[in-house]
Amino acid sequence: MQKFILSIIAVSIGYLLFLVAALRLFPLFIAAPIFFGSIVISVHFLNERSRFKGFS
Template sequence: MSKLPLICMILFILIAFFLHILALMKIFPLLLSTPILFISLLIFIFYLNNRKRFKGF
């Protein structure tokens, strides 16, 4: 069950990347796709960073 958030985040990054590719082809607004891609990458890196942190005794 612990793999589910990781799979969801990777799927969210792929969708955001696809939207950004569409924005570069001027099919989707670039002002919407860029923050979505940035936020998805930021959440993914934040999740990977906090996963194995020592929380005390």
């Protein structure tokens, strides 16, 4: 549960940075990879929980 909350916070911060970069107040080449990376890590955490672990 803690990873889920941290991933939501990371995506929110990345989104806010991306919005500020769209207004040209922050460099876009820094904000875009941060936003993309936070989304990828969040999806990884969400996918990792429901993995099939075999019959036993």
